[in-house]
Amino acid sequence: MKFGKACVAPLLASMLSSSALANPPITVITPMTLVRQAFAANNCTLALPQARGLRSDAHPPTGDDWAWLNSIIVACDEKAGDNAATYKDALAATMTDPSSIYVWRMRLRYEFGEKRWHEALATIDAMAIAKPAALNSIPIRAYFTLHQQFDTSDDAQSDVHLLRLLNDTYKPDEPFADMETLRLAYARRLYDAGDKVGAGAIINAIQSFGGLVEVSLDPDFRALQDPKVDLHLAAERQYTEDGIAAAQHLDIQGTMPRFLASSAMSASIDLALAISASPSAFRPSRNLAMPRP
DSSP states (O other): OOOSHHHHHHHHHHHHSSHHHHSOOOSSOOHHHHHHHHHHTTOHHHHHHHHHHHHTSSSOOOHHHHHHHHHHHHHHHHHTTOHHHHHHHHHHHHTSSSOOHHHHHHHHHHHHHTTOHHHHHHHHHHHHHHOHHHHHHSOHHHHHHHHHHHHHTTOHHHHHHHHHHHHHHOOOOSTTOOOHHHHHHHHHHHHHTTOHHHHHHHHTTOOSHHHHHHHHHOHHHHTTSOTTOOHHHHHHHHHHHHHHHHHHOTTSTTHHHHHHHHTTHHHHHHHHHHHHTOGGGOOOOOSOOOOOO
16 A cells, blocks of 8 residues: 555654745754754764664653654665664654654554554554554545454454444544445444444444435445435435635646536436335445545
């Protein structure tokens, strides 16, 4: 899953190349100031040994400087192409406080790259507790990839753990990230395990048009759905919300085509209702459709 360099690089650029870092207000020249200046000058040859020495000092930096220091070390490891050191230092950094979003993402990136799915789940668990902002910064497709791995390998316990955690705590930063597919996958797990109350609670919290249509097409879920759900109203609401979001995020590729496509939602409602009226014509499959981009 290559959510690393494409997503981490911009984050690192904004985090470690800010004007405050490039031109820090200098009142006293401290060892941390020298590390920051070396890194801002793109000189990891100088910054990395200084940073490592400072980290192991009897009186290392504290607070935000500690988070900066660990981020610089990990960034220089990554720049050198030393994956083992990158992971080792990112792992160590996430076990201290405070820690940056960047080091958490680098830890998870390595685990995905090495297909260490259970270690990745442990990292996501830890993020939910120690750094929720890092959890929310991860692209939803990364979590969906992990769900697919557990689902296709019949690791129900890990899959339920992941889906429960995301359902309860994940609030994606990325615009248009659609949680409904993962929520319905969690509802299916609960339903199949005999927990219709839990599944029903998730189903009746679904508000997106796509999610509601999917529920209406599933005979099991439809039986648990509030009969007062109005698909026409849901389509109009999503059309309005997508239009507002599109106007706010014109820099995102595909935003306007996505918004324009949503205007056709109402036309699909009659088909959805016709299918849902004939349960025998539909058999719910494993919930592996990709979420909306």
